[in-house]
Amino acid sequence: xxxxxxxxxxxxxxxxxxxxxxxxxxxxxxxxxxxxxxxxxxxxxxxxxxxxxxxxxxxxxxxxxxxxxxxxxxxxxxxxxxxxxxxxxxxxxxxxxxxxxxxxxxxxxxxxxxxxxxxxxxxxxxxxxxxxxxxxxxxxxxxxxxxxxxxxxxxxxxxxxxxxxxxxxxxxxxxxxxxxxxxxxxxxxxxxxxxxxxxxxxxxxxxxxxxxxxxxxxxxxxxxxxxxxxxxxxxxxxxxxxxxxxxxxxxxxxxxxxxxxxxxxxxxxxxxxxxxxxxxxxxxxxxxxxxxxxxxxxxxxxxxxxxxxxxxxxxx
Numbered sequence: 675x676x677x678x679x680x681x682x683x684x685x686x687x688x689x690x691x692x693x694x695x696x697x698x699x700x701x702x703x704x705x706x707x708x709x710x711x712x713x714x715x716x717x718x719x720x721x722x723x724x725x726x727x728x729x730x731x732x733x734x735x736x737x738x739x740x741x742x743x744x745x746x747x748x749x750x751x752x753x754x755x756x757x758x759x760x761x762x763x764x765x766x767x768x769x770x771x772x773x774x775x776x777x778x779x780x781x782x783x784x785x786x787x788x789x790x791x792x793x794x795x796x797x798x799x800x801x802x803x804x805x806x807x808x809x810x811x812x813x814x815x816x817x818x819x820x821x822x823x824x825x826x827x828x829x830x831x832x833x834x835x836x837x838x839x840x841x842x843x844x845x846x847x848x849x850x851x852x853x854x855x856x857x858x859x860x861x862x863x864x865x866x867x868x869x870x871x872x873x874x875x876x877x878x879x880x881x882x883x884x885x886x887x888x889x890x891x892x893x894x895x896x897x898x899x900x901x902x903x904x905x906x907x908x909x910x911x912x913x914x915x916x917x918x919x920x921x922x923x924x925x926x927x928x929x930x931x932x933x934x935x936x937x938x939x940x941x942x943x944x945x946x947x948x949x950x951x952x953x954x955x956x957x958x959x960x961x962x963x964x965x966x967x968x969x970x971x972x973x974x975x976x977x978x979x980x981x982x983x984x985x986x987x988x989x990x
């Protein structure tokens with residue numbers, strides 16, 4: 675890791691917490707430290723920066739929002755032994771919660787972070803107040819998984835320029851408007867010893883397609899065991915979580931609510947942060963309200979509507 679350097683303009687973490695095995699976990703926070711705790715976990719190949727807009731919005735609504743880099747990502751330490759499995763990431767989550775005072779949290783997780791959150795809640799490693807899964811469920815599509823892996827594994831030697839990085843991102847996310855200021859990309863990159871731009875994750879973090887798909891049975895058992903308020907958010911353009919995959923989760927967890935965000939791909943919060951943030955805050959206002967006791971969510975669960983779930987394109 676010593677041959678990889680941070681680029682000028684990369685935001686410094688607000689916090690560091692101890693993870694499993696002594697690794698340092700980097701994070702940011704927003705809002706009232708006394709508000710209900712909402713932990714935001716990103717997907718594979720992302721960082722805490724993916725949650726900045728959502729974290730700021732949750733903080734403004736009275737919640738204590740905390741986003742942290744998973745091990746091997748962003749400013750968190752890399753695992754010398756290449757340990758990046760689901761179990762150790764759950765252990766990191768448990769350690770971060772303890773460092774934050776042991777408060778019962780809302781778990782919000784996208785993709786990889788959603789899998790960690792589902793295992794943590796479903797296997798009762800974490801006594802959470804609510805769970806929000808973002809474009810992840812036990813059943814995911816192999817085609818979408820293959821595209822993620824192809825994106826993550828391209829150009830292992832590094833990129834020559836920010837323009838080349840932007841092109842790679844655009845090829846993976848053609849529905850997004852290209853960034854006008856390429857300097858905004860530096861927080862997602864590092865510089866290697868050869869002067870090439872490389873992604874912000876440990877090259878040893880290479881989740882294989884087989885491993886990702888084999889987790890289905892474990893995640894299904896976790897979904898059946900959920901008792902807490904649960905919201906599933908799907909990107910309407912996602913090729914990772916299909917409509918059928920979302921429905922299968924709702925059959926496993928009948929009390930869960932469901933939101934389909936049109937115009938968003940797999941990275942829902944980044945594509946439609948306005949709609950995503952509004953949907954999560956509306957859900958939490960009923961299940962873990964700021965003015966109520968966050969240890970005792972007072973509202974009953976509201977099951978998802980029968981029939982076709984509605985698409986959300988805007989919220990009042």
